[in-house]
Amino acid sequence: MKKVSSLSELGLGDDVSRAFFRPLQQAAPPSPTKRQIKISVIGTGNVGMAIAQTILTQDLADELALVDAKPDKLRGEMLDLQHAAAFLPRTKICASPDYAVTAASDLCIITAGARQIAGESRLDLVQRNLALFREIVPPLARYSPDALLLVVSNPVDVLTYIAWKLSGFPPNRVIGSGTNLDSSRFRFLLADHLEVNAQDVQAYMVGEHGDSSVALWSSISVGGVPVLSSLEKHQIAYEAEVLESIRKAVVGSAYEVIRLKGYTSWAIGYSVASLARSLLRDQHRIHPVSLLAKGFYGIPDDHEVFLSLPARLGRGGVLSVANVQLTDEESNRLRSSAHTLWEIQRQLGI
Template sequence: MKKTSNKVVLVGAGAVGTSFMYSAINQGIASEYVLIDAFPQAAQGNALDLADTMAVLPQPFTSIKAGDYSDCKDADVIVITAGRPQKDGETRLDMVAGNAVIMKSIGEEIKKSGFKGITVIASNPVDVLTLVYQEVTGFDQHKVIGSGTTLDSARLRRLLAEKLNVGAESVDAFLAGEHGDSSVAVWSRASVMGQPISKYISDGVIKQADLDKIREEAVHMAYKIIELKRATFYGIGVCLTRIVKAVLRNERATLMVGAKLNGEYGNKDLFTGVPAIIGENGWEKIIEWDLTKDEQKLFNESCTTLSAAISKAREAIKK
């Protein structure tokens, strides 16, 4: 990775992509930005709109423009959000075939550019499409990161914080597995300011039934938002910024990203949400928690669900 100015390329200048870009430029994580979209006018219009912030930002960037896949060659990070959006009442896995074909096309173009950096993917179903991209490109698995359950876990933290009447930043709580309906709440690792959530249960502050309800609400939050305003984008935009910043600044931060399992947690050959160390080389190591028996069972079921969707995606891109 080059060590001069940081360059980020966005593929997919829709609501999710531009929310990421707006968050990224406000946090000053890079110097150069490029937007690529199947509709060039959308990329150009958003680039011009975002460029209007340059004169007033506390950490201004150097350049932002609409571009094409040739701009990927010297990028440090590519963020992919392209694909059709989730419809009201539709699960993320319902989108697999069509978006797998789109991801294959994108991956082939990026590989052709000579890109050597890190790719961060948020296109849905993200776990499946991250694997499609990695297999199509042949890129080092550690250099391909799915957004995983970063957003899901942020939702869980917020809801638990509201229940306990504390700040969300004081809460550590995690959803693992699929970014979707089968994700697993790892309550055995949840804590507030270092105090395990089990202590709050034993003290009568919160009940397991409350935690189950919070998990359900977090997992189905996207459906609620889509019903109300047709799409979700601000939360994932900020989560993508968090991941990309960890890469560009070599933070070695631990985040719930989509990393490829190679036997960790008893599963393999798929990307899914797990705790991993993130730095300039991508996801560097998966952290293996000792899950409870029930958590492991639910995680295995989530992986089985993803494996079935992966088969559909592979079938779709063969046609």
């Protein structure tokens, strides 16, 4: 029996709608100012589908396009989402291994990437992902020349730099998910300890998405109250080692999830959906995302590195970078992250 995804493929003509609906007389055409939002997700693994599912349930797109190199899995994922149409906002869902399906996207989210294998160096992993991105990014840029690119694949900072180079897009339109999720984990731990809502905690992880990320303790506040200065005012002792152990717990929380269930998916799905909302709805919210960081916080102008800084996001992508006051130690750690990434990028030859 032929596999179908629509009734038209079974021979039911498009004119059948006349039996159900009667057109209005002298009706005006649709407003030319109405804007349809299209999001494309590249890669339908656990992360890609968690992002797609969250985008659908939060009604962020009028059209969702899925791309993957495995056509059977891709079609299965598309059908599975389409079959939930009665429970979701009206969104057109399409899928194809051909990047033409992404044409005229407002936002392209890249989740595809090679996983690190045992004994493989970080540079070897980056080189394999570079080869993969050479197949992904140019067609996305060709079919959607005005889109925003959002890279989620790891190592996200270097791959965001690669996507920028391969796309030819201005840097403000190429963004990495960076430490947006790390910062959420950070806020959760603080909120859980203080018994407050995580939305009332302002706390950022910046720098490289990984083991060298930097916790900005000097700027953390809860309900508008600066944390460190409040501790000092009330003569509550704390040690730098304790703060560092909390930072390591944030970094290690992802590894814990992977150890327990094999992968992370739901939290990154919500994280990326929050970025999509801020970008496409022009909300001007502050997110710590991977962006071209040269010239900020003492990072040399000749270091074209992408790493996470608190940035104001809107329809134009990265609109500006927040001028957060860093301690000398935080600045030094941030520049150290930038130097590490720069050394890796210099060996890529792009």
